[in-house]
Amino acid sequence: MARKPPPPDEAPQQPSFSRRSFLKSAGVSAAATTLVGGSASVEAAPTALGPDAVTLSLKVNGAARSVTVEPRVTLLDALRNQLDLTGAKPVCERGGCGACTVLLDGAPVVSCMLLAADAEGHEITTVEGLGTPEKMSPLQAAFVEKDALQCGFCTPGFVVAGTALLAKHPNPTLDEIKAGLAGNICRCGTYGRIFEAVQAAAKAPRPALLPAKRGG
């Protein structure tokens, strides 16, 4: 069974086209390169799926996980509703706020704009994979210390985006921090504290900011 064409009034969902990747490619090139490279392999291997539920194998936070979902289900919904990884948040539902940011092969993507099926074969890292309440990553610990959160609903997205930012710019300037987080929105008004947290984490003695890649 062939994949259904998108309805004419909706843009096709391209895994390579998230708001973040667009912003990145407009401003900074390295992350976009990774992402385009990653998605090229997705495009190269078309698979006919659906419309009924299919079983997908996802590599999430270093572990192989299996989900059975309709092919139209986004990575965000698969993580949240099937795997109970609810750190990534549904907020704007269209790639406009960054609250659902996860890492795909180390690069930040908005998981509401990516089909779960298209995330197969990639290393997915969610905020849960970056640290635990007992053993937080340096950036997570800095968020707590600097009070870079209020209601906290945007916080996981900022933590993931900030982690990717620090992987790319270990000692970021304020402008680099602003650019790296530009795709994320906070409504309580924590931006200033978030910048402080990123700067503090950059100065912290650094074990790997990203968890070590396991397996392929």
Next chain:
Amino acid sequence: MPQEPKPEPTANFTTKAGLPGSPQPLEVKPLATDIKPWDLDQLPKFEHMGKARSRTEGPLKVTGRAKYTYDIKLPGMLYGRMVGASVPAAEILAVDTSKAEALPGVKAVWVTDSRIVRFAGQDVAAVAATSPDIARDAARLVEVRYKERPFAGELREAMKKDAPGVFFLDRMPVPRDLPKTGNIAGPRVNRNQRGDVDKGFAEAEVVHEGSYYCPVHTHAPLETHGVIASWEGDQLTIYASTQALFAVREGVAEALGVDRKNVRVLCEHMGGGFGSKLGPSATGSAFSVVACRLSKLAGAPVKLMLDRQQEHLCTGNAPSALMTVKVGAKKDGTITALHYKSWGSAGVAGGAGTAGPAGALHGKNPNLKIEEYDVFTNAGPSAPLRAPGHPQGAFGLESAIDELAEKLGIDPLELRRKNEASPVRLSQYDAGSKAIAWERRNKKAGDITTGSWTVGGKGLAPSRVRGLGMANGNWYVFASENTNAQVRVHRDGSVEVLTGCQDIGTGYRTAMAIVAAEELGIDPADVTVRLGDTQFPEGPGSGGSTTLNSVAPAVRLAASQARVKVHELAAAQLGASASDLDAARGKISVRGDATKAVTFKQAAARMSGESIDCLVKRPKQYETYRNDLAGTQFAEVEVDTGTGVVRVVKMVSVNDCGIVVNPLTTQSQVIGAMIQGASWALFENRLLDRNVGTMVNPNLEWYKVLTPSDMFEAQSILTPVANLGNNTSTAGIGEPPIVPTLAAVANAVFNATGARIRELPLTPDRVLQALSEARRA
């Protein structure tokens, strides 16, 4: 003859109130059951109060482990979805749900009884299905036939004589005795009105009159409104994203005709509300009740979260406001009269007043006339939004004061000093103007050679100009006395605070631990605060900046009673009298002899029974130093005169929030308010399509909010004030710091450019137009 209720006996304390630099004795008469209040004398003695402490739930939130309503999944849970009206004004002719019901996976359907649509997004139907995707499909299959009616869109359209009527005059949701014409009800007369403005304007030597406009803003919390409803027999459990657990319980119980005792509402973490989540559902939707009905019908738990578009349409907004301000002064700057008039639109709801700042900021002005009108439009009803009506009102009022200063040729800060009635704000002017370096401002607006501007050691880039502005804000000392709290000391010495209140992101949970720990003489880390459950003692809704000063006095009183009981146990161990004991750092010692001591845990271990439980009602509010909370703000902006883009460079907020519990989280709220206010000033605008009356930008990219790229340097200065009124002398801070922000930014743009913009947001087109008008003038 009915007996008059006996007044409850009171105690009498002389306290040291006011500002630390100028303390004033204040006689207070708390209930005899209350305790001696914390005042200025207590400040240096605090062990935990006033010390920065990161929030308890931080590690859960930064690792994605905190479970919000949106994150909770119950076994067998269905996913609900609301269907809203697609038109702003209509009669519903038919709702056909047959196709939706036939869709495999759909388990329940609800349809409204109402036949009249007054705004796009109003509840029409709802579905519950086995997956979010199926629920979305089913919602699309609900067919609604409308007989459309003419609609009144934005405020200024609805005020026109020939505008279609939103309500019949006798059905307007406003007081009966208010005059009504067309879509307009009013004027409501403000209680602060006084004197004779005609006489005041006759005495004035300089008069300014201007008209100002502020559009509708939406709350746009990141977690949309929603609930999970779950029945077990007649027991109903609701997980709600709410600012008011008990409002959900009581509202849903009443709507469903069930007993409150059978309804339990839970909210452990909540993703923002800003005033829109104070009711059982939302001001423009009954989704909580609908979710409960769907759950009952389907025999399964139902999670019903609104989507982003619905969030913009039916969960409230801040009223738009058209304001005319006339203000007169003597040449020396003494203000002699103010006439403030506003028309506000709360959509299909009333209560769009904006006169709070006009009434409160003119304490020395003898002649005040204030008139407020509500204008009805075919748009979603408003909800309180962070200091309801005040940021709008302060934008009109404080822009006008800035214009008056310009006409008088007086520094706007000096004009405000001269007319200031609050000693607290007078002290704040010094701190704020110093922090922003007010002396750098352009002495002549729009001429940067009269100011002092260096950026990174260099001057400004060509086409860039900078300026400084300031504005004042006010807030009130409110408290909910319908508040209880419980402190439990276990035999092992561990301590819990139980409060049926919610932490909406303010750091409330951490603050309660600090207050209890301070009173008990233990570490805040050893106090666990249990909240977010209607099975805990009743607490207030988190609105009006009242949560802290409503609950903290109850927690402190309960902790004090528990402390007395633990100290009695310690006294027996130490062979001393309980009244001779001191407690600090987890130890209880005999006053004057630190060697005679036991730990808190050792004392608790001697209790008979397994716990000491102290449940108290919040003691009555009493005398205060002042009944208002003062605030002032300063802004530095940079304007690109070529593109019209405004950038906020720096803001300083100076605020009174009583005795500070936790400066870290308090300042986070102040900074957050400045950011939200700057976002309103620069970007936010709910746009209704003039032709079809629906919202053009119901999302988070066209309804533009301030992002990290737009972020500025934000500084919070807290001026501690022992204001009393309660035993902790605390005050809330969520709302006051957003009141002056819009005006401070707009006034800074004037100082930078010489162009006055009287309509928000300060978008590049408005800036360029104002610049060209200023050049022509």
